[in-house]
Amino acid sequence: MAKVLVLGGGIGGTEAAIALRKEGFEVSLVSDKPYLYIYPISIWIPTGEAKFEDVIIPLDKFARRWGVNLIIDRVEKIDAQNKKVHLKSGKVLEDFDYLVVALGQTKRKEKGLENTLSICGSPEEALKIRDRLVELIAKGEGKIAFGFGGNPKDKTAVRGRPVFEVLFNVDYHLSRLGIRDRFELTFFAPMPKPGERLGEKALKMLDQMFQKYGIKKITGKKIKEFKENGVLFEDDTFLESDLIIYTPAGWGNPVFADSGFPLNEAGFIKIEETCQVVGYEWAYAIGDSAAIEGPPWTAKQGHLAEVMGHITAHNIAVKEGKKSGELKSYKEHINILCLMDMGWRGGGFAYRSDKRAMLIPIPVLGHIMKKAWGVYYKLYKLGKIPKII
Template identity: 75%
Template sequence: MKKALVLGGGIGGSQAAIALRREGYNVTLVSNRPYIYAYPISIWIPTGEISPEDVRIPLDEFSKSWNIEFIQDEVVRIEPETGKVHLKEKGEIGGYDYIVLALGQVKRKEKGIENTLSICGTPEEAIKIRERLQELIKKGEGRIAFGFGGNPKDKTAVRGGPVFELLFNVDYYLRKLGIRERSELTFFAPMPKPGERLGEKALKMLDELFRKYNINKITGKKIKEFKENGVLFEDDTFLEADLILYTPAGWGHPVIAESGLPTNEAGFVKIDETCRVEGFENIYAVGDCAAIEGPPWTAKQGHLAEVMGEIVAHNIAVREGRKKGELKSYKEHINILCLMDMGWRGGGLAYRSDKRAMLIPIPVLGHIMKKLWGVYFKLYKLGRIPKII
């Protein structure tokens, strides 16, 4: 039985491991965390609606369910020419027929970024956001700034949706506690029209929500520096804040950058449309670490990372003659699909493709739908129910 090594235990990496196992490969998964972290539902950790444990899917249970070898360790070096991988604790491993890169991305470095917290950062940051939010609640007032940044070298690496979700959930939470009128919430972003990849209708709906919930907005100003007490913009105007919740754009993983693999200007590994790394027959990449090519509105999302994981396994099996069929392309699956949660008020179903762009309000039920998705995701990853979406 041929062996495949998957580096990274996130949404895309775990799906690649599952799909490769189903195709009959002996799979080893390496992750620096002992769990899969369900980022889409981590937005409720700061408001206490769920606990950090609810967001974690233990990789030891995952590996037993799918008969996958799991190694908890950190990847420190990849030798693409020899197929060897070096881990921090275990050292050198090799002898794999295929390697799948699913290492994710790192934060784009910005001046003073240490003064911010991100809902898309480490799992520990979500807990820290909750703690800082509780401090403001005890005071009975506070100024909170919510924002996300861009990456001019790769516009697919922007994380805007989770920031909007966190903003609306915190707004709802503070209203429920009766202190929203003494709290100042401000959204900021360097681009003139943040969220425009969802389409003009979605932009108008977001503006209406900002007005309805009395949320300030500062857009089109580049960020000069983050300070302990606020955000300094390029025109030297200053947004005062007691808490800055900011998600920077992504940048390529340093291990990939140092490996000699082909990368784009932002450090993401170059792949062809079958997810195979350019110039290498047996190395593939999925999710955030890969350079995705598509329409101007293309965004990296969890569902695309999962699809890429499935495509990798399918294409490897087809190329080996294990199964019949045509090679598949990830480009056929590029779209934006998310349920933008707003707390128990509901949510908005956002969708974007070449043919359509929409944001449909779903009062109350939208929140329940996302809750149910979280349950489904966990059960599926543990092999307890079949994949349905």
């Protein structure tokens, strides 16, 4: 039985592990955390609608259910030339036939980034956003800035939806408390049309929502520096803020830099359509770790990472002669698919492909649907119900 080593216990890595086990492979999973953090539903931590324990899945339970060898440790180095993986504990992993890299990405460096908090960063950052918001609510007033950045070297490495979701959830939370009029909420982004990946109709709808809820907008201005009390733009205008919730564009994990794997300009691992690392028949990269190629609106998303995990498992099985058929490509599955939550006001179903771009409002029910998805996701990952989404 071929042995597969999966690096990363996130959305893509765990899905790859499930798919590989279903194909009959022996799987070892390395994660630097003892839990899977479910980013899509962590958006409710800042407003207190969800607790930390509500958005995690213990990996020991996951591993037992799927028969995966779990290793809680941090990957320190990947040595592609010698086919070895070095861990923080000092352990060296080399007893594997295939490697699947799903270590995610890191933040693109920006001046003063330490003065911001990201909903897409470490789990601890979501808790810090919650605590800072509680402080401002106790104070009774405040200015909060919400934004996300771009990466000219890899335009797929952008996280916009979670920022919009936290913004609208915070707006609703403050309104529910009856103190929204005492807070100034501002959205900012360096690109002229943030959210344009979803199409012009979606952009107009976002603008309408900003106007409806009294949210200010600053776009098309590059960010010069983040300071403790606000955001300084390239034209030296300053956005004063008590709390900056900002998600920078992604950058390749530092571990990739001296791995020997081919990288693009932003430090992501170059792959074939089959998810195989270019030049390495035994190595695959999926999700945020990979240099994804597609239409201009292509974005790294969790559902694509999961699809890539299944494609990788299928392609390895074909290579090993465990199943017949052709090798599959991730490119035919590229699309943008998400349910953008706005609190109990509802949400919006967003979809983008080569043929269609839409954002459909779903009042009230949209929020319930996302809540239901969170329940489904945890049950599925623990093997209690089949995959339906």
